[in-house]
Amino acid sequence: MSGSRKRKVDSECRVFNKEWTAKYFFVESRSMAVCLICQETVAVFKEYNLSHHYNTKHGNYASKQTSQQREAIALRLAAKLHAQQSIFHKQNAIQEAKSKEKFEKISLSCRTVTRRVELIEEDIATTLITKADSFDFYSIALDESTDIKDTAQLLIFIRGINNNFEIMEEFLAMELLKGTTRGEDLFDHVSAGLEKMRLPWSKLVNVTTDGSPNLTGKKFVLLKRIQDRVKEDDPDKDVIFLHCIIHQESLCKSVLQLNHVANTVVKIVNFIRAKGLQHRQFIKFLEDTDADHEDLLYHSRVRWLSLGKVFELVWEIRTEIGTFLESQGKSDAFPELSDKTWLSDFAYGVDIFSHMNDLNVKLQGKDQYVHDMHTNVTAFKSRFSLFSKQISKKNFAHFPTLATLKEDIQDVKKYSRSLDDLHGEFSCRFTDFAKI
Template sequence: MESMKGTTRGSDLYDAVSGCMQRMNLPWAKLLNVTTDGCPNLTGKNTRLLRRIQDRVREDDPNSTLIFLHCIIHQEALSKSVLKLDHVTKTVVKLVNFIRARALNHRQFIQLLEESEAEHTDVQYHSNVRWLSLGTVLRRVWDLRDQIGVFLENVGKAGDFPELEDSDWMLDFAFAVDLMGHLNDLNRKLQGKDVFVHELYSYVRAFRAKLTLFSRQMTNKSFTHFPTLATMKHVPSRLTVKYTTTLEDLHTEFNRRFSDFGKIEKEMEMVSAPFSFDSDQAPPEAQLELIDMQCDPTLKEKFASSSLDRFYGALNEGKFPNMRRHAQRMLVLFGSTYVCEQTFSVMNFNKSRYRSRLTDTHLSSVLRISTLNTTPDFGDLVKKGDRLSCSH
């Protein structure tokens, strides 16, 4: 991590990255992949960070081509922008804010839930920063809709939320609950450490196939995978057409946003499933090696019994140099910025306003301790210590 103060223009970011590369004596020619969250000062075409990095790498290796990826988790979250569900989310957020913003309303609502022995004990706030929160809020409000209706009647505010009596709006609400639930399931699968890029992309491909299935079933008024919507008594044909269009728009948006992963899809497939990959589609320099690998039963057994990185690490470099090189390219890619985001969360937790004397050096040391899984050998540290005190 690099500390930056002042402006964060593309030139400032490049200077910080370049200084870090020089300080750590890292060769630019070996840089293969840059994964970002897609903000303009990183991804601009001319003077932004990625363009500057590409130009710098080509100074050392003119034939080098960097793989630029947009964080797959960010892409999934941004894909929700095509969903025309603002009329649902705004009303739900307004309802939650009404209940929780005032202490009296909040206490009365919690008491009502306790008296009615409801499944949930409270409603949650929605935050745009927390990608899973919207689906959770929609589900919680849906589950407590009867109690919320009673509460609004008790405080005389039922007229402020006429949507709760609108059958079309309630159908849209039910559809939103199910769809956001599916998106949240995908988001959870995309999170985590030590996940190769082809695994992340396989989840996205599976979800696109699911969207196609959802659209087909919705056209036939089959709500098998939309259980909340299935509980409604009657869904008019005009609404099923609207929901089908929404699912198709989401599918189109997924195709557009994940096009950068689609460009390396064949390369990922060749590395992740070499024994079923068509050798005709492999790069010319790797075709003969791929055939040799597919005809070797010993390697096939090793592939089935070991992890992907261990398998390619154990390949004979003299026999399969190109396959090893292609595997290295794919297995070192970062499909998401999950590790960075997690580290930022740790940093914000430690860098509070009560720690005014925390320097960049101290913060770096704290982050190193907080993010490593290594357990210190305290016994050995004590033996080597030169400032031992008998009074402690």
């Protein structure tokens, strides 16, 4: 390989510069840059990353001090950090020595490991059965999917509450569906899972599904069988059936009619990342131009947050992408990057997906209650009317990305109509929660 193509670490800013300690209050620790002020780490030794962290989070810190005073402050903070790390390393070494001594006494033969795994499984099952006996009511969540080997799997989660208002949420079972996956088959596996844990049907109050056709098909076989089984024990009881609130929020994106934008963005990402050499050249190009980002992300339809993240990243480096495509002689393959109307739609997509991703994050996590989740959805839905009125008046206060192109926007009414359609879709999809 010629000398001009050799990778030079110094020229790529991958060596920590000691001047950054007084300038940005960072030191090198374990091959990472550590902020002396907040102890956050930056993995890549790049001056832009360090300056961005300092300016956005600690811009006013020691800003009026002289360079000598800043050096003194940096030394004091570095000494304090070193003392904290020394204590941690000492304690960690003691714990590792004790763990190693205990580990050496454990028999690790195949038979022993198998037996102990089985004992752990029995202990977890026994604990769950004991807790389930005290449930006054419980609900289950069902998620049916297929792995990479086309094996259908049914995941069952449970949440129960006792008379002391203590709530327990656990993973109940994973059932492999080796044959057909009709509603009757799914019901048999759900019934077997509940009976194995000795959970009475009469205490079941809610079933939440992920919305797959097998779980909520036209004939609703699974849901009907569950309702009929509950009524056998308690004729007056009606089970509440809900569709996963996060899944419904994701499905609402379909009314935005931004497929022409998404398809082009995904096509650009796939073009750059499809070939290893081309991908490496693009990363090198971003490094040479000191871009805000170092690579592109793939979009996965399974991961609901990914499209918004990909939109945001491609938008922020769209200029660098255009220059790179031109250097590869492929600028004509993506004329949309110079189309003002398409760019306006792209900017609108960046902003609206950012809003929806914020809601999506609020809906995730353990120990979430349905009334809190529905409150977040209702509050978010009410904002669409405000957004629609503002955009119709060319007020882009809540759409900062679109605001950068406000002079080029020819038709703001289509964005207003899009928000009205999104409001209607939210109102339609979440009616089951409103009935609770």
